[in-house]
Amino acid sequence: MKWDRRTFLQTLLTWGIAQGSIIWPSYNSRLYKYHKVLAEPTDRKLALLIGINTYTKNLGLKGCLTDIERQKDLLINRFGFHPKNILILSNEQATRQGIKNAFLEHLVNQAKPGDVALVHFSGYGAQVKIPSNSPNTIPGVANYPILAQGIIPSEDNQSNKNITITNNILEETLFLLGKLIDTEKLTMVFDTSYCSTGEINQGSLRVRSLPYKFPEANIDELVWQAELKNKIQNSKISANYGTILSAARKGQIATEIKGGNFSVGLFTYALTQYLWSVTPASRINIVLNKATEEILPIMGENQQPEQQSNIKQSLFAYYLLPTNLQGAEVLVSSAEDLDNIQVIFTGFSVNILRHYGLNSIFHNISSTSSSFFQLHSRDGLKGKVRQIFKGTTSRQTDLTGKFLQESVRCLPKIIGxxxxxxxxxxxxxxxxxxxxxxxxxxxxxxxxxxxxxxxxxxxxxxxxxxxxxxxxxxxxxxxxxxxxxxxxxxxxxxxxxxxxxxxxxxxxxxxxxxxxLAVKLLRLTVNENSSKLLFSINLEGLNPDPYPIDRRETNRNKTFTSQIDKIENNSHEVYNLQGLPKIARGTRLRCCIQNQGNKTLDFIIIGISSNGKVTAYIPAHEKEIECDTQDASFLEPGMKNIIPSSSSGLTWTTSSTRGWEQILSISSIYPFYNTWQALKKIPEFKSQKDQMIILDDPLSIAKALLEDLNTASLKINKMITSNSDTYNLDVQVWSTLSFTYQII
Structure with a gap:
């Protein structure tokens, strides 16, 4: 494939900056200048967002409008879309005719080569039968997104008989309409599914597949689809359709979750949350894998997002680089005054947000010197903050649309x-x-x-x-x-x-x-995208020689000058090209960790196996950790370490049963004193040698770790005070990096 200079630079930048890189462009680097050029709104950015909650009686969804609100906020504030170029069709607006007109008038008639276009659909899906006499269509079963006024129920809604699905659009028709858009930079996101379980709910989650048997496709739709195919075949329209992101694979279901005062599509939330927080750009396969990691603890392997794309697709999400290099956890939506600032939570996982406590602190990344804001109320995805420290004089009108990054995470000590x-x-x-x-x-x-x-x-x-x-x-x-x-x-x-x-x-x-509960508490510490520590970890397999599996690294505090030759030299290190890492049962593993900062770190690695066991790797310490120790004493600045080392005699292998596993690497600038005391209660614990211990009581270890991080945060941050009800965790103190992989 031949690339022009612009595409080459976009690809080069993304490969170097995306996850797995050690590069961060400083404001005086050549690469930053390239980013400025690439992020400028030289081409039009168009979006069509479709969300439908309101269907027939007993079949309403609750999270589809939240989906398109999250996409809209992301597109405008992270990717530089102009609000007038985003067309939203919600509920009764999202009819077959309304969507047809929107595609043709908003996208097909406006888009030009080089423009970026995004289509998002959230709602029900179903499978329909294609009759044998259909025009220019192969008989069989087809996917059918269900639109507003698209379901005519029988008198007995529970009978699953005599259901009429009408005035809808086949998924393939939407693909054909996408081919009419005169740009290859098209992304289509479908947070729906078509495989029916016959139930409205799956566990505690609402299913986005219509729980009815196959009806027949509407003949008018098949005629229109045949016309579109003929038009494409008789013209010089490219067969490329850009990138398609689906919430679930064939035969799986998409779901929506409850987050406390809000519902949202599980896939859309995971997708947008990662794109908000990641610094500063990410390859599309990494984005999809991160979304899958968020979905696994909720749906297991029963909902796995999927990507389809043509061979010319961009490496990065939505074919765009962010207009602002830095990610964020919070967006300021409006500011009445400095004591009453309305915010939207954007970059937290749904489980962290669920327990995110009042008095958490954020800082304004747009200010030349930091201004801090404290959370004083929260309702679902929205909250209010007040300014508590002015690094510069601020006016509330300056804050609307600004990004706030996490500084102190407050979590309740009583979590069940x-x-x-x-x-x-x-x-x-x-x-x-x-x-x-x-x-x-x-x-x-x-x-x-x-x-x-x-x-x-x-x-x-x-x-x-x-x-x-x-x-x-x-x-x-x-x-x-x-x-x-x-x-x-x-x-x-x-x-x-x-x-x-x-x-x-x-x-x-x-x-x-x-x-x-122990695993839940440990996951509440994950802060890869907000941590100010500089720490990296490579996960490798041994077969018997080491080979790369995955990589994690904190990025937010990187300010050193990047060099283009570093990007070129590291561009071959590509992880996770085909979904989450798949590792054979019984594979030997090792972690290569590096302290890239200027402070000595203590660390612990926690493994959660597919059979539910929790294992801890504890590095050897030359001397006993004391309560009043002020500094960690294990991983010196710049130091690298291999876990487990060949000299330790330890072997770390994956489970012997199929499933998925998680590894959490937790590091801190202060020693884990309370954790140390909890570990000493384990009979086989030996302080002066590396150990891997199966934790019979992981809950006590998880609570001790949180207490240690809270103690360390109190030592360095005068804005927070000791509170018997709350863990106050400063992002300058710790990092928790997470790996998830499948055992096959």
Whole structure:
């Protein structure tokens, strides 16, 4: 493929700056100047955003309008779209004719070569039959996004009979319309799915597949599609359609989640959240993999985003570089005065945002010297902050549209699990389960219909459609109780015996619940995109020679001058080209870590296996960690280390069972004193040698780690005070980097 200078520079910049790079352009570097040229709005940027919550009775969705709001905010503020070039069709506006007109008038008639175009659809999908007499169409089954007024229900909505789907557009028709747009820089995002489970919900999540049997496609739609095909075939229109991002693979379902006072498409949230926070640009495959990482703890492998693209597709998301190099966690939407600033949360994972506490602190990246803002109220995705320290004199009118980055993360010290009960349980089972959970400290409560949940207690029979390993169970096995992810996927090693009383089941699951809470707390510390430490970690396999699997690195505090030759030299280091890393069972692993900053670090590595075990790697310390120690004493500035080292005699291997695993690397500028004390209670713990220990009580370790990070933050930040109810974590103190990979 032949590239012009502009495309070459875009690709070069993206390969060097994206995740896995050690490059950050300073304001006086040549590369920064290139970025300025590439990010300028020289070409038009057009978007069509379609979101439908309102369907027929009992079939409404709740998160589709939130999806298009998040996309709109992202496009305008991160990628430089002009608001007038974004056309939104919501609910009753999103009819077949409305979408047809929008494509032709807003996109086809306006777009020119070099322009960027984005189409987003959030709503129901279904599969329809293509009859044998269809014009210029192969008979079979086709995907059908469901539009406003596109469902005519039967009198009995539960019968799944006599359902008419009309006035809709086939997915293939949307692809054909995309080919009419005279630019190859087209991205189409579909947060919908077409494979029906026959249910409205999957676990505790709302499904975006219509729960009805196949109807037949509308004949008018097939005629129009045939006309479009003829038009494309008889013209010189390119067959390229840009990039298509789908929320789920063929045969899977897309879902929407509840985040506390809001609902949103799981895929759209993960996608936009990462694009907001990443610094400063990212390859599209990395973006999709990061979204998959966010989805896995909720849906397991039952919803995996997918990318289709032509061979000329850009390496970077939406064919664009951000107009601002730095990512952000918060966007200022308006400011009445400096004590009442309205913000939108943009760059936090949904699980972190769920517990994000009042008094958290942010700083304004647009100010020449930092101005700090403290959160004093929050409602779902929106909140209010007030200025608490003026690095420069600010006016509220200067703040609207500005980015705020995380400085101090406040988390409640009392966090428990919210458990949902399988709706197919009998009333007496629900009463007994609720009573049993009330006696378990790790459980905060039983979820209501609108609450986000951490897990579900239910019967294996209730979730056979969502877990392939359950479909072969006999009837007695299906009557067993177990724990499930929010998306209905069974958590390993949680099923009990046939005939077990539900109260006994809850008590049996107490250790599993403690493990789940420990993992939840550890994940609340992930801050790859906001940490001010300079730290990197490479995950490698040994076969027997080392080979690269994945890489993580903090980027936000990088200010050193970049060199183009460094980008060229490192451009061959490409990770995760085909989805999440896939690693064979029993593969030996190692981590290569590097302290790239100017402060000595302490660190610990936590592994969460596919069978639910939690393992900790603890580096050797020459002397006992004391309570009043002021500085960490292990990983010196510039120091590299291999974990586990060949001299330690330790072996780190992946699980022997199929699934997915996670590795968390937690580092701090102060020693982990409380963690050290908790580890000393483990009989086999030896302080003066490297160790890998399976944690029988990971919850105590997770709480100790949070306490250590809180103590370190209090030592360096005078704006925060000790609070018995809150962990106050300063991003200058710690970094938590996360890897997720599949075991095959």
């Amino acid at each position: 699990l919210t458990v949902a009960l399988d709706p197919k349980l009998q009333r007496i089972e629900r009463v007994d389960a609720t009573s049993a959970f009330s006696a378990i400290d790790t459980v905060a409560g039983i979820a209501s219909d609108e609450e986000p949940v951490d897990c579900i207690l239910g019967l294996l029979a209730s979730f056979t459609s969502s877990s392939s390993n359950l479909t072969t169970l006999n009837s007695s096995e299906k009557s067993k109780y177990g724990l499930f992810l929010p998306g209905g996927v069974q958590i390993p090693n949680t099923s009990g015996k046939t005939g077990e009383a539900i109260k006994s089941s809850v008590e049996r699951l107490r250790p599993n619940l403690e493990n789940l």
